[in-house]
């Protein structure tokens with residue numbers, strides 16, 4: 001029999017992904033009580049269907065290719081990746097889609113888990129249809145946090161929406177490797193999964209309406225494109241899909257240049273949007289906005305603490321609804337979602353103690369200021385792309401006088417790293433303040449170069465001082481010295 005159970009907590013978090021877990025953790029550390037509502041697995045998308053499985057699928061191929069690129073090691077390694085152990089490695093990292101570790105962590109941390117689908121029913125009120133068949137009426141004394149993640153955007157292509165296509169969930173949890181694999185979308189998810197499956201033995205075709213990785217500098221994207229081609233991926237860039245036909249267990253994808261691609265699996269990786277449907281936001285006055293790509297969608301506007309603007313009040317305080325992670329909008333990255341979540345958790349605690357009345361100062365512990373200046377992001381293909389901060393166009397939009405310096409990565413460290421190492425690096429410099437605004441590195445093994453750039457940007461380290469940060473010899477980081485020299489130092 002269904003029971004209605006009422007419970008009260010200081011904070012109710014909807015969604016136990018990386019962002020939700022971090023908000024709840026911070027409010028508990030601040031001495032408040034917290035419940036987290038989760039309809040699927042504790043740990044969310046990143047742990048089970050996104051970052052972790054995709055990287056586990058890529059890493060063995062990168063390691064094998066890395067060994068094959070070093071004379072002296074190349075002769076000692078087998079040339080072909082065996083899919084079965086790679087899928088097993090992925091299964092290990094996803095804990096076979098069991099969330100017992102996450103559940104244990106919640107319990108150890110003192111966060112109450114309510115399993116079910118949550119819906120906001122009024123200011124500070126959340127209704128949960130529990131997986132146990134019960135219904136829970138939850139009340140928050142201080143805050144409700146929306147941390148519901150994001151949902152794939154599926155383009156309106158004739159035949160596509162009714163086809164049994166894969167989203168990234170299907171690809172990252174694949175049980176076998178398709179013989180013919182078509183990837184629609186040339187963004188980060190598309191290139192990573194195209195390479196993972198190509199190296200596992202699929203015949204891969206990618207279709208991108210523009211160039212690959214359009215959010216990254218062209219030189220970096222071109223290196224990734226060359227890496228994909230070397231792995232046998234056929235690239236159809238600047239190409240649109242006209243229609244998709246499903247034939248029994250396979251697909252025919254018709255392109256606007258007349259070509260028809262046949263596939264056993266079709267991955268649609270054409271972007272994501274915040275998951276805000278059926279959350280009851282209309283009950284607190286947050287109305288639907290027009291969405292150019294589909295039906296009207298709710299959009300949240302948040303301040304730097306994650307506080308949602310415009311939510312109805314119950315007469316006590318309007319400061320009760322927050323959003324964190326993908327649900328809050330950009331940037332759709334685990335580390336940045338967790339960072340914003342920490343700030344949101346701390347802001348909720350500070351407001352509950354009456355210590356935060358006005359807009360907080362930038363770079364304080366309760367704001368996610370770095371979201372505006374220094375978002376690091378890595379494309380985990382081989383070669384990798386690692387980028388942080390602003391590009392020139394973004395800098396100019398902010399009225400900054402920005403210059404760039406770029407060069408191929410060709411230092412002792414890269415020559416030792418791999419035979420015929422090909423890489424590229426760029427710094428974006430604020431010409432007036434002589435500090436870094438952005439940096440991009442492309443090439444094998446560059447992901448670990450990124451944090452140095454992030455620190456330089458966040459710390460606003462003057463170039464004159466950066467000059468004294470001496471890169472070790474012989475490492476890839478020597479490219480920093482070459483870049484500064486080329487800049488005129």
Ligand SMILES: Cc1cc2nc3c(=O)[nH]c(=O)nc-3n(C[C@H](O)[C@H](O)[C@H](O)COP(=O)(O)OP(=O)(O)OC[C@H]3O[C@@H](n4cnc5c(N)ncnc54)[C@H](O)[C@@H]3O)c2cc1C
Pocket residue numbers: 014015016017018019020037038039040041042043044045046047049050051052054055116117118119147148149150168172189275279324325326327331332333334335336337380
């Ligand atoms: C293929 C792929 C690879 C990626 N790789 C990387 C990477 O390498 N590095 C990186 O930084 N980022 C990566 N990302 C992005 C990253 O996965 C997301 O930014 C991150 O998972 C967002 O975390 P979140 O907590 O905001 O949302 P989620 O992890 O999606 O968590 C939201 C949770 O809310 C739950 N939920 C939703 N609605 C309700 C409801 N009404 N009631 C109860 N529960 C609900 C969901 O079940 C889910 O568990 C990748 C994304 C994809 C698609």
Ligand SMILES: NC(=O)c1ccc[n+]([C@@H]2O[C@H](COP(=O)([O-])OP(=O)(O)OC[C@H]3O[C@@H](n4cnc5c(N)ncnc54)[C@H](O)[C@@H]3O)[C@@H](O)[C@H]2O)c1
Pocket residue numbers: 155156184185186187188189190192207208209210213214241269270271272331332333377378379380
């Ligand atoms: N390594 C990582 O950090 C990582 C890996 C994968 C995904 N992610 C995150 O997940 C999010 C989603 O990834 P994604 O690759 O789906 O999104 P994305 O925004 O990176 O790329 C989407 C691509 O699809 C294309 N596209 C959009 N509509 C289309 C249409 N109608 N027809 C053809 N192409 C179309 C876009 O031009 C773009 O190239 C990203 O924002 C990213 O931040 C991160």
